[in-house]
Amino acid sequence: MFDWENIRYFLAIARIGTLSGAARSLKVDHATVSRRLSALESEIKTRLIERQPRTCRLTPIGQRVFELAQEMEEGAYAVERLLDASRSPLSGKVTLSAPPVLVANFLVKHLADFRRANPGVQLSVSCEARQVSLSRREADVVLRLTRPEELTSVARKLGRVSFGLYASKDYPHLHDPSAWEFIAYDAGFVGVPQQKWLTSVAGKRPIACEISDINGHLVAARAGAGVAGLPDFLADTDAKLQRLTYGGEAFSRDIWMAVHRDLRRSPQIRAVMDFLVKIVAENPALADHRP
Template identity: 30%
Template structure:
């Protein structure tokens, strides 16, 4: 079985299309289609169901998938073993994260990793949704809750804290807030309710605050609304040091705690490169969250 054919198989399985696989592999869709057909003929098994909606794995394709992923891991490990220099890591690392972490914590963490490994290309994908590791949308994912299904390795990174917050100028122009009962007189900033992609992000139910009057599916947009003196919102403590004039509201009465989790594909445990990168990311994130929260 040709490794290049397995690479094509994995690309189609992850993108569910010939064109998507072609972009990943930097070749045309027709070539991808011929390679898939060649692999199916060699194995005497149909690997994909073709439809207008895309390419879906058959039972035979599902059985082949873990073997192809194991081959990919072995080839990557061989390249790392033969090509490594003085402990430096090169290549590409794509990190998926919710936009709060991606905006306020990861830039500093990734800058430090890049200083240690200047030939490493780091990409931060900040999206308010759950990432699909089986499709290799990212190499490492930071989540706000641990997944319960899939061939994944999950470890808790650190707790982080959130509070109601507003700009000092907003608070000076509006009725005082001495208890949660006073929140009803204020404009609330938060998530668009039907776009909350993880139950851990459903903050307002725990605060006693009223309905969302200014909403966004992005944490960073919500913070910009708070900075614009538009109202009161739940913000990450680690975001406050970078937002001049923003202060906590009722910190002794309302305090939320959540956790970040590092999520990896199970096969990546065999890769020394990925283990080292995961360790560097984990240590850096814990340290940066603790540093920023200590400033609030």
């Protein structure tokens, strides 16, 4: 029988397409990934991956093994979810994945309250903008600004993040919209809703700088680098920033929570979900009051 750990490494390579990308995903070095793949191929005496200079391609038998291995993985995670759901109430570790802007500027402020209410639950919070898989246990609960579409998940809308234009009160063009220069995201965010909104508002006016992180936008705006599109809950209370009036439509993004359907009744998962519902509902800037 082959080593399941080797299969796990093979799955990462097959999904990502490079050894280096798989290494980053698994948080190991490149050599470990290469060694695990070689060990698997040696065990089954079959070449699964064609290693090319910049990518890895599945062989025909590798593609079939990949399909079967995904079914094995789902079965293993199903057993894990079953065991987690049956454990004693309010104990264990729960992994929560959420966008960096919600983690750094909202969630961390409430972690002490959660711990006091649920001392047996260890909450592990991961800052991630990417979509993670609940089926593969990349997280137990997710918060996202788009509705999660994984078929095995159960999703609920909690609230919304409204956005506005902000600049430093010392910004030299504060009262001259024709001279505004904008702080945008870099090319990796093409197609992201807030980037599309900001560039539509900017129109033909120049982009002063590109920053990949929303907290960087906040710091740059405070320093007078230009006009930024920022979440209202983050910027409205900042004494150094001025909210600007513009002619475009209002922009907001919904906050969605999702959990794997097998875990939604697990006591520790339920505690985290109830906690998220509560803190969003109690924050006037995030609670959704639209009809």
